[in-house]
Amino acid sequence: MNVSEAIELLNDKGFKTTSRRKDILTYFFDADGYRTAKELMQHMEAIHEGISFDTVYRNLNIYHEIGILESTELNGEKLFRMNCTNEHHHHFICKECGKTKEIALCPMDDIKGTLKNYYIEGHKFEIYGLCPGCLSA
Missing domain, CATH: 3.30.1490.190 (Ferric-uptake regulator, C-terminal dimerisarion domain)
Structure with a gap:
């Protein structure tokens, strides 16, 4: 899934597209693999001063629930990546x-x-x- 597809899905589900949401989507689109909430938080703090951990987690959960992000658990920690939309694999x-x-x-x-x-x-x-x-x- 690319950023435009993710934004379209967000809008279809009734969510507003904000700069923070776009930056989270871009982060995962550019990432080569799974990333933790902590890694995302560090990235977001560098570009959005004062962003809260609650905001980051809330958006991760929204993206996961509506199918933008997929998740796995590794070493007791939940990790996320952009959902694959190509053939089953x-x-x-x-x-x-x-x-x-x-x-x-x-x-x-x-x-x-x-x-x-x-x-x-x-x-x-x-x-x-x-x-x-x-x-x-």
Whole structure:
């Protein structure tokens, strides 16, 4: 999802587009992978003096609820990234820097056969480790 699509979705859901909301969207669009609320807060404090942690968290929750951001949990902390709108895929997530790499393969293709009489509502598959940059550091 790009910033324009995210703004359109925000407006469709009845939310105003403010400079702070645009800056949060741009931050996640430019980020290569998952980021924490703390990282976002540091970024926002540098460009919006006096911004509150409540404002940042409230917007993270709004974006997550309406599908702009997706989230995962790593080392007991919730991380966010811009929602992917391309074909179904999963992610490798670097535990050090949060970068992600798409994985086109889906293990559900094999698992569905073992769950023939079950209704599957959804699934999430993530692989954690170190990216080549963090591995060589």
